[in-house]
Amino acid sequence: MQKQKSPFVFVKVLLTLMLAIVIIGGGIVATLWAAGVPIEKIAFWNTEPERVAAITLPMNWKPIQAYTKVKRDDLQDPRTGEINRIEVPLVAVKEMSASIVGPDGELATQPVKMAEKTESGIILQLQDGTVITQQQLVKLGGAFTQSSDIIGRVVKMDKSPGFAFSESNFFVQGTPSGLAGATPSGMRAMTLEADQLAGVHRISMGEQIDLVANIPLQKLNRFELSTGSRLPGAELVVDLASSGRNQEKETTARLVARQAIVLTPVVKRVSTETSSSLSQGKKLLSVPVEEVVLAVAAEDVAAVTAALELGATVNVLVRSGRLESDEVSPTVPEGMVAVPIPGQMLLAYQTIRTGSFEDPATAYVRTINVPSQTAETSNWITDLSNLVGRVPRHDLPATVPIREEDLMPFGTTPGLSGATPPGRVLFFLEPEGLVGAHAFEFGQHLDLVASRITDESSGRNRGGFSNVTLSRAQRTRVEPIADDVVVVMPVHSPANPTLNKSNLSKEPASAQLIVAVHPDQVTKLEHAVAIGSGLRATVRSRITAMEEKELSETPTDSVEMRRYDPLSEATRTDIFIGGSHESQLFGVNR
Numbered sequence: 001m002q003k004q005k006s007p008f009v010f011v012k013v014l015l016t017l018m019l020a021i022v023i024i025g026g027g028i029v030a031t032l033w034a035a036g037v038p039i040e041k042i043a044f045w046n047t048e049p050e051r052v053a054a055i056t057l058p059m060n061w062k063p064i065q066a067y068t069k070v071k072r073d074d075l076q077d078p079r080t081g082e083i084n085r086i087e088v089p090l091v092a093v094k095e096m097s098a099s100i101v102g103p104d105g106e107l108a109t110q111p112v113k114m115a116e117k118t119e120s121g122i123i124l125q126l127q128d129g130t131v132i133t134q135q136q137l138v139k140l141g142g143a144f145t146q147s148s149d150i151i152g153r154v155v156k157m158d159k160s161p162g163f164a165f166s167e168s169n170f171f172v173q174g175t176p177s178g179l180a181g182a183t184p185s186g187m188r189a190m191t192l193e194a195d196q197l198a199g200v201h202r203i204s205m206g207e208q209i210d211l212v213a214n215i216p217l218q219k220l221n222r223f224e225l226s227t228g229s230r231l232p233g234a235e236l237v238v239d240l241a242s243s244g245r246n247q248e249k250e251t252t253a254r255l256v257a258r259q260a261i262v263l264t265p266v267v268k269r270v271s272t273e274t275s276s277s278l279s280q281g282k283k284l285l286s287v288p289v290e291e292v293v294l295a296v297a298a299e300d301v302a303a304v305t306a307a308l309e310l311g312a313t314v315n316v317l318v319r320s321g322r323l324e325s326d327e328v329s330p331t332v333p334e335g336m337v338a339v340p341i342p343g344q345m346l347l348a349y350q351t352i353r354t355g356s357f358e359d360p361a362t363a364y365v366r367t368i369n370v371p372s373q374t375a376e377t378s379n380w381i382t383d384l385s386n387l388v389g390r391v392p393r394h395d396l397p398a399t400v401p402i403r404e405e406d407l408m409p410f411g412t413t414p415g416l417s418g419a420t421p422p423g424r425v426l427f428f429l430e431p432e433g434l435v436g437a438h439a440f441e442f443g444q445h446l447d448l449v450a451s452r453i454t455d456e457s458s459g460r461n462r463g464g465f466s467n468v469t470l471s472r473a474q475r476t477r478v479e480p481i482a483d484d485v486v487v488v489m490p491v492h493s494p495a496n497p498t499l500n501k502s503n504l505s506k507e508p509a510s511a512q513l514i515v516a517v518h519p520d521q522v523t524k525l526e527h528a529v530a531i532g533s534g535l536r537a538t539v540r541s542r543i544t545a546m547e548e549k550e551l552s553e554t555p556t557d558s559v560e561m562r563r564y565d566p567l568s569e570a571t572r573t574d575i576f577i578g579g580s581h582e583s584q585l586f587g588v589n590r
Helices: 009-034 217-227 298-309 372-377 519-530 545-550
Strands: 054-058 085-089 097-101 107-118 121-126 131-133 187-193 208-216 251-277 281-297 313-318 336-340 367-371 425-429 445-453 476-489 513-517 534-539 571-577 580-586
Touching (some): 097 121, 187 298, 208 217, 208 298, 217 298, 281 298, 298 313, 336 372, 425 519, 445 519, 476 519
Antiparallel strands (some): 054 085, 107 121, 187 281, 208 251, 425 513, 445 534
16 A cells, blocks of 8 residues: 655755755855955845934045145045045034135134935034035034045144044145245254254154253353354353363353254164275165254254254253143232343443343343332333343343443444444554553543653763763653543453454454544544553543533543653752863752
8 A cells, every 4th residue: 555645744845945045055154254245245135224414524544644735545545436534423513613615705614503414415504594505514613524625735743544634734725845834934944863962852743842052161162153142152261271170071051942843753764874994895884864853943053053063962852832821920029020130241332132131041031039129229120121222331240130320321323333422532552552451441531641761861961961871760751642531442341342252363362442532632642652652541530420410510620740851850060070071960869
């Protein structure tokens, strides 16, 4: 009898086939997923989620180096060929600032009141009720929305990918790329070796720094001459012959650059150098060199160069990067007043500048707090604006307050011409020809007399007598040369233009005494100097300004000068011996 088939056979076969399909399909999907194929590419159902309405902002997909122009390749994703963008959901757009081009062509910024997506695109309603489209939007929250506003601009710093662009990322529109565009106006880009600057390895791009050099005392004069400084550097250098100190090790601090900007931090490059030897001949060597690029003020270039050429140690001082609003300015206690004091010696007849009151090592204006009554009693000038542009009437030491009587009147021109009193002319005297020339100070009034020796030592005298012998003192004639001579420039002053300031000469420094004399006395004074007469001076009493005003109408008595005749008190005796006779003088040695 034929065996009847079970009705569950077909069910078993169907389940077996389905199980096989699931196992084979799962294996294929697992294999493709392991190979990196996205699951949505092989799924037969739609896995793409619903996209949230958002405004897109351009961003770079690869790093952009500082001081370079943004190119389209920096924004374009090579995998899709489209501009790489970051999405900002519409729900987050509310209350963000939106910038559009106004009627006058300028950007107008307002907060976003509402944003929504329509069939025609995304629209935004601003605070004043203006409705704009996404295409009209220039900036959203300060970030650019159009790639055309980004391409061609020069970035200030290295730009990392994944962030949108704002105006703070760029230099001003039209700035060229490279160091020329990165260097601020009025400054110069200097490439320096890193080993010449102490502490330069810890600074970053864009930081502001000061450069302070430790100048050896022995080289300070050369540094001041190279930089054109008015500091009397030669006066600070101790004579090596009279000092046992090591001039190479003793240094003084000088600020050589203020508010320099780091354009490029320390980078390494390979320098090719030639080496030669007898065994190997000439060969090229690759030597690593560390360099840094700084933007330095044009007036500081000479000081930085001179300091490095002299082999001075240059220290890097990093300035604070905090906002100025956080800085607390020093306050003057009640009842006190801040008196500016010069940070360096002020030379006579040279214009006082703001830098004269800056400390040579910090360039900050130096002041001292003193009681207001003390400043008023001492007649100290407390306002810096009343000092800048004035001309000192004598050398003013550093760290000492300045009085009004220390300065020439307002409007006085700098130099010797402004220092010459009205109605007088300048005369230059060699200090060797004037006794005590090195002791005279600014503004002293002198009376000059000259003495010379006559040729009447022997032979026939004026009375026809022979064998008359006179001493050197008896043959000396004294006569007045000039009265009321004013000392304009002492010999020892560092401001003396005749001072030999060159350290190349082995001869000691020499200077002339500059005095102001009346024009009618120049000829007589010049004749006395030409014939080698010995000049002597008597110093007049110095009077105060008030006494000078009271006695301005009273003529000042000068020293009375009389001609001295050494034979006026001598007695002559004629002695006759045989047929000859001779004359003898008595009383001339008394």
